[in-house]
Amino acid sequence: MMENDFLQSLERRFTPRPPVLTGIGDDGAVLEADSSRKIVVVTDMLLDGTHFRLAEVSPVLVGRKAIAVNLSDLAAMLAKPTAAFISLALPRDNSTNLQLLAEQLYQGLQELADQYDCVIAGGDTNSWEGPFAINVTLTGSPLGKQIPLRSGALPGDLLFVTGPLGGSLLHQRHLTFQPRLDAAQWLADNVPVSALMDISDGLATDLPRMMLASRTSAVLDMTRIPIHTDVPASLPHEQRLQAALNDGEDFELLLAVPAETASVLLSAPNHLHFHPIGSVQAGTGVRLKLANGELVQLPPGGWQHHLQ
Amino acid sequence: MMENDFLQSLERRFTPRPPVLTGIGDDGAVLEADSSRKIVVVTDMLLDGTHFRLAEVSPVLVGRKAIAVNLSDLAAMLAKPTAAFISLALPRDNSTNLQLLAEQLYQGLQELADQYDCVIAGGDTNSWEGPFAINVTLTGSPLGKQIPLRSGALPGDLLFVTGPLGGSLLHQRHLTFQPRLDAAQWLADNVPVSALMDISDGLATDLPRMMLASRTSAVLDMTRIPIHTDVPASLPHEQRLQAALNDGEDFELLLAVPAETASVLLSAPNHLHFHPIGSVQAGTGVRLKLANGELVQLPPGGWQHHLQ
Numbered sequence: 001m002m003e004n005d006f007l008q009s010l011e012r013r014f015t016p017r018p019p020v021l022t023g024i025g026d027d028g029a030v031l032e033a034d035s036s037r038k039i040v041v042v043t044d045m046l047l048d049g050t051h052f053r054l055a056e057v058s059p060v061l062v063g064r065k066a067i068a069v070n071l072s073d074l075a076a077m078l079a080k081p082t083a084a085f086i087s088l089a090l091p092r093d094n095s096t097n098l099q100l101l102a103e104q105l106y107q108g109l110q111e112l113a114d115q116y117d118c119v120i121a122g123g124d125t126n127s128w129e130g131p132f133a134i135n136v137t138l139t140g141s142p143l144g145k146q147i148p149l150r151s152g153a154l155p156g157d158l159l160f161v162t163g164p165l166g167g168s169l170l171h172q173r174h175l176t177f178q179p180r181l182d183a184a185q186w187l188a189d190n191v192p193v194s195a196l197m198d199i200s201d202g203l204a205t206d207l208p209r210m211m212l213a214s215r216t217s218a219v220l221d222m223t224r225i226p227i228h229t230d231v232p233a234s235l236p237h238e239q240r241l242q243a244a245l246n247d248g249e250d251f252e253l254l255l256a257v258p259a260e261t262a263s264v265l266l267s268a269p270n271h272l273h274f275h276p277i278g279s280v281q282a283g284t285g286v287r288l289k290l291a292n293g294e295l296v297q298l299p300p301g302g303w304q305h306h307l308q
Numbered sequence: 309m310m311e312n313d314f315l316q317s318l319e320r321r322f323t324p325r326p327p328v329l330t331g332i333g334d335d336g337a338v339l340e341a342d343s344s345r346k347i348v349v350v351t352d353m354l355l356d357g358t359h360f361r362l363a364e365v366s367p368v369l370v371g372r373k374a375i376a377v378n379l380s381d382l383a384a385m386l387a388k389p390t391a392a393f394i395s396l397a398l399p400r401d402n403s404t405n406l407q408l409l410a411e412q413l414y415q416g417l418q419e420l421a422d423q424y425d426c427v428i429a430g431g432d433t434n435s436w437e438g439p440f441a442i443n444v445t446l447t448g449s450p451l452g453k454q455i456p457l458r459s460g461a462l463p464g465d466l467l468f469v470t471g472p473l474g475g476s477l478l479h480q481r482h483l484t485f486q487p488r489l490d491a492a493q494w495l496a497d498n499v500p501v502s503a504l505m506d507i508s509d510g511l512a513t514d515l516p517r518m519m520l521a522s523r524t525s526a527v528l529d530m531t532r533i534p535i536h537t538d539v540p541a542s543l544p545h546e547q548r549l550q551a552a553l554n555d556g557e558d559f560e561l562l563l564a565v566p567a568e569t570a571s572v573l574l575s576a577p578n579h580l581h582f583h584p585i586g587s588v589q590a591g592t593g594v595r596l597k598l599a600n601g602e603l604v605q606l607p608p609g610g611w612q613h614h615l616q
Contacts, residue, residue, distance in 0.1 A: 045395035
């Protein structure tokens with residue numbers, strides 16, 4: 001896809017300057033309101049046919065997802081939401097009751113917004129001849145003093161994920177997942193996080209992004225990748241691992257932390273789950289450590305057809 | 309259209325609470341960063357076929373418009389931009405070079421952003437089977453101490469617009485207009501503004517919105533409506549007036565100010581133009597004062613076919 005290259009070109013072109021401290025290239029942007037106060041801003045556009053199929057799912061769940069993916073971005077910046085801004089492009093065709101569609105979307109948006117004390121503060125409602133599209137922008141405020149970026153991983157750090165991966169699209173978890181704001185709050189309070197992002201395109205795509213941003217490499221321990229129960233147990237183990245690495249839409253957090261904090265993470269409260277999956281090293285790229293101990297390079301752009 | 313009713317229902321449903329001071333229903337939202345610092349957030353979605361025709365205009369101008377309409381919303385809050393967040397849905401069809409389209413859009417976005425010292429700080433770039441859509445969110449900071457809303461007009465206030473109206477779509481002014489941030493800065497410094505909004509749907513639609521929000525009525529002096537040179541001079545005067553009131557996409561500011569400030573506005577610097585167009589009174593609705601002195605009610609939903 002063009003997206004990676006294009007985003008990198010934007011990142012080079014639009015370097016941040018005050019009051020923007022962190023700009024394009026991370027899960028969110030960081031703005032300085034004044035010397036002691038930072039604001040985090042995230043935005044995500046969801047499109048019918050790409051991120052969901054409106055004909056097949058409840059608009060309530062679509063509204064929910066549109067805000068959930070943004071809450072996940074805030075969690076990845078260790079920030080909590082303050083306000084939400086909703087733009088809708090509603091399809092003006094004969095089969096769609098626009099008023100009902102908008103009501104249902106807002107029901108899903110509001111339920112999750114209320115859960116995280118986020119005020120729906122503005123928006124733009126349109127109808128058109130195209131398919132349904134929704135854009136959500138959230139403002140947020142830091143949960144603690146640290147705002148870890150993708151670029152902060154250091155050699156020697158350990159890598160963790162906040163939950164099992166794979167099968168999200170198959171079982172519609174992508175519509176119902178809980179953004180990891182509880183884990184974010186606990187991390188903000190308890191652990192110095194070197195680097196943090198959420199997993200939206202799959203670990204095999206997102207981990208290399210973190211390593212590239214951090215100018216580090218990673219070793220991913222294939223025996224430790226937590227595989228979600230949404231991945232069919234009947235599949236061969238190899239395929240289940242591929243699903244965990246490549247399916248995407250997991251919206252778990254991926255974090256790099258100093259090795260000495262591992263014991264803190266492993267003794268986190270019971271409702272939080274930090275799974276150790278590997279380590280950060282000097283160099284570039286991501287290597288997979290197979291069950292037999294062999295190290296295999298993860299090719300840029302995915303690992304399918306390359307592992308065996 | 310459903311939009312008016314639906315927006316009013318959203319406004320009732322999502323009443324602002326801290327840190328949101330002003331929510332749905334105005335040109336932008338106002339958030340309190342701390343007791344002394346406010347942030348303004350505006351968002352607008354522009355759609356191919358509704359707000360422009362991508363096949364007929366340069367993507368550079370489309371990118372420009374997408375940020376310009378948001379800058380106009382900030383001007384209507386007497387705020388200046390700080391950061392911009394851009395979401396794109398690019399059409400994945402055979403005739404579109406996505407990379408080139410994105411480059412041209414960003415060129416238009418950047419030119420206007422740079423002009424107003426606004427940092428492009430984040431975004432979300434997607435492609436899909438649908439037509440082109442773009443959403444822009446801007447954060448802003450107040451130009452002065454006042455953030456006038458639509459709802460602040462008072463009986464006795466005078467009404468002004470910052471420029472002539474009508475013909476914007478005919479002559480593509482809607483793609484090239486200059487957001488009134490210079491007028492906004494001058495107003496912030498020099499005049500206590502009771503109520504302020506930008507004219508996007510036409511004076512005959514937007515003035516009643518301001519009066520409804522302010523629980524006031526207005527008398528609009530039809531001999532004083534400034535008609536833009538984009539409205540063909542060959543048309544009968546009646547039609548030219550209708551164009552000025554109804555065409556929309558003017559992106560001039562509409563303001564209500566205390567009567568005693570009129571002399572200040574009329575002696576503003578030469579590059580600013582404040583046209584007096586009427587007055588605010590107690591009651592509801594908008595009345596048109598015709599050339600012969602007769603007062604005619606402006607029906608809700610427009611005045612065409614009702615004036616004569």
